[in-house]
Amino acid sequence: MSGNGCSCEGSPAPAAAPAAATPCGSGAQYTELVWETLALPASSTVVSPPFPTHGANAFDFVAVTIFGASLQTSVQAQVSDDGVNWSNAGSPLQITAVGYSASSAITGNSFAQVRFVGIESGGNPSILSLIARFFCG
Helix, strand or coil: CCCCCCCCCCCCCCCCCCCCCECCECCCEEEEEEEEEEEECCCEEEECCCEECCCCCEEEEEEEEEEECCCCEEEEEEEECCCCCCEEEEEEEEECCCEEEECCCEECCCCCEEEEEEEECCCCCEEEEEEEEEECC
């Protein structure tokens, strides 16, 4: 018998406390699908919805262009603390051919949100997908 009057013999052990979550959730990184299929008309600009960074201190992004001719496409990451005032982060990713393009890592991030701006400055449309990858730690 224990001190509270109940017998603890044969009782299951208490459940273990859950592991502490990182700012990214349960791992050191996570991904966000920014645009599954973005049809970017000629001479246009499209802005993605903002994504919370969940405390990530770095991110990068990958574009897969599936259609376009004489491409003059770029994707610029922008960061914000308040969702109103946005600043460019890193260099724009220049896309000049159909296929895979990856940005350099943008480090030292301490902002609450990130969004992406797709720009087609040429006279031809493009179609692309964009995935962002966020890193904690």
